[in-house]
Amino acid sequence: xxxxxxxxxxxxxxxxxxxxxxxxxxxxxxxxxxxxxxxxxxxxxxxxxxxxxxxxxxxxxxxxxxxxxxxxxxxxxxxxxxxxxxxxxxxxxxxxxxxxxxxxxxxxxxxxxxxxxxxxxxxxxxxxxxxxxxxxxxxxxxxxxxxxxxxxxxxxxxxxxxxxxxxxxxxxxxxxxxxxxxxxxxxxxxxxxxxxxxxxxxxxxxxxxxxxxxxxxxxxxx
Amino acid sequence: xxxxxxxxxxxxxxxxxxxxxxxxxxxxxxxxxxxxxxxxxxxxxxxxxxxxxxxxxxxxxxxxxxxxxxxxxxxxxxxxxxxxxxxxxxxxxxxxxxxxxxxxxxxxxxxxxxxxxxxxxxxxxxxxxxxxxxxxxxxxxxxxxxxxxxxxxxxxxxxxxxxxxxxxxxxxxxxxxxxxxxxxxxxxxxxxxxxxxxxxxxxxxxxxxxxxxxxxxxxxxxxxxxxxxxxxxxxxxxxxxxxxxxxxxxxxxxxxxxxxxxxxxxxxxxxxxxxxxxxxxxxxxxxxxxxxxxxxxxxx
Numbered sequence: 001x002x003x004x005x006x007x008x009x010x011x012x013x014x015x016x017x018x019x020x021x022x023x024x025x026x027x028x029x030x031x032x033x034x035x036x037x038x039x040x041x042x043x044x045x046x047x048x049x050x051x052x053x054x055x056x057x058x059x060x061x062x063x064x065x066x067x068x069x070x071x072x073x074x075x076x077x078x079x080x081x082x083x084x085x086x087x088x089x090x091x092x093x094x095x096x097x098x099x100x101x102x103x104x105x106x107x108x109x110x111x112x113x114x115x116x117x118x119x120x121x122x123x124x125x126x127x128x129x130x131x132x133x134x135x136x137x138x139x140x141x142x143x144x145x146x147x148x149x150x151x152x153x154x155x156x157x158x159x160x161x162x163x164x165x166x167x168x169x170x171x172x173x174x175x176x177x178x179x180x181x182x183x184x185x186x187x188x189x190x191x192x193x194x195x196x197x198x199x200x201x202x203x204x205x206x207x208x209x210x211x212x213x214x215x216x217x218x219x220x221x222x
Numbered sequence: 223x224x225x226x227x228x229x230x231x232x233x234x235x236x237x238x239x240x241x242x243x244x245x246x247x248x249x250x251x252x253x254x255x256x257x258x259x260x261x262x263x264x265x266x267x268x269x270x271x272x273x274x275x276x277x278x279x280x281x282x283x284x285x286x287x288x289x290x291x292x293x294x295x296x297x298x299x300x301x302x303x304x305x306x307x308x309x310x311x312x313x314x315x316x317x318x319x320x321x322x323x324x325x326x327x328x329x330x331x332x333x334x335x336x337x338x339x340x341x342x343x344x345x346x347x348x349x350x351x352x353x354x355x356x357x358x359x360x361x362x363x364x365x366x367x368x369x370x371x372x373x374x375x376x377x378x379x380x381x382x383x384x385x386x387x388x389x390x391x392x393x394x395x396x397x398x399x400x401x402x403x404x405x406x407x408x409x410x411x412x413x414x415x416x417x418x419x420x421x422x423x424x425x426x427x428x429x430x431x432x433x434x435x436x437x438x439x440x441x442x443x444x445x446x447x448x449x450x451x452x453x454x455x456x457x458x459x460x461x462x463x464x465x466x467x468x469x470x471x472x473x474x475x476x477x478x479x480x481x482x483x484x485x486x487x488x489x490x491x492x493x494x495x496x497x498x499x500x501x502x503x504x505x506x507x508x509x510x511x512x513x514x515x516x517x518x519x520x521x522x
Binding site: 079083087190195196 | 426428487492
């Protein structure tokens, strides 16, 4: 028999966390102080779990957390089995195709020059779906980091990666050719928790929705 | 096809024992309620599957060059056989079969699934029986209390049609089936009809049957009748001792549902334990006018 545990929310560590913390502070919920090296923090009647942004959907799907805040990029890649219920409008960025600026200035030019497109990405499922939906012949080159170097060393024709300001792309001589998706942080719920802990899930969603409404434009990182 | 755990052989034996135990418990349950067990082949001839109208799956060639297909779903296969058979008394079938579906990575994922299909049951009792049996089967598998979430595959499309926004339905359905309620709401935003706004408002809401009457007036056209039927079904299930909630945004991923649908969850299981619903339209495509309903139970 499992021991009942407090209502648990998974939060993404890293770039999204400061913006999410700002929104959470406006909810009146017992938001944890900076966790430091602690990855599980009990605060009041709630428990907060800090995990890698890409792992939040898996943690919520498995029921280890009742709710979570995940980037849309993580949900596009691995979002099956969770309920996406609220757009927190934080951490706005884009998932885009980028290629070497000195070779291509338009998406159409890239497609014409590369009938079988090699795309380097950390998001292989999303990129594969994009190719299939648009009938583009291609091959995915899955990488775990430093995606930008792939076109520079001949590993791929283009990259599919997250673009916030475009500075990193420019620094590597890449240009953004096509936006696949606009990304923001989302509140996700485990479908079982949404039914068995519906009051706690509803309260969290309502408070976050109110806090998002109160958060002035520009208070969270674009 | 079933994957074997790495490590000591004990895992292998435990998995096999658990499956046999589960199969026996389900056998007792379904036999008690007059259901007959059927064997389902995992590999079916491609031409017979094509007649079901269901989506495709992995194909293999046999020694004579005949194309066989790894059956991705159970219901269309059973429905096609029943539709082709001579008329008979009401049929209550159940199965405990190996399945193989293509996962998000494009890899074939093997597993076991139990379920039941009901054909030719009286229209006023078929939904009740299917939902009750799904709840019982889920309790047998999970050994915990369960909750039923109830909706109707006609509810939102009818409401949108009456609101003049029927063309939005395929995209809204896909978003809801994928669990993306943010996108479903976004697709419905901006429509100026009051009913579309009412639908958008209800997309994420779960209602106990007791407070559903006040929402009746919000549904336009045929959707109001569908909602009324759903409320009545929820009351019948509640009086049978089930914990039921109406959940208008519940959309199951299968294309063939054409009436009430349900999902069963248990407190210790992160994924739904069972789901199913009414699919008369699937038999109608094969020229048979029969009530049909069924459900699958996750037996992993």
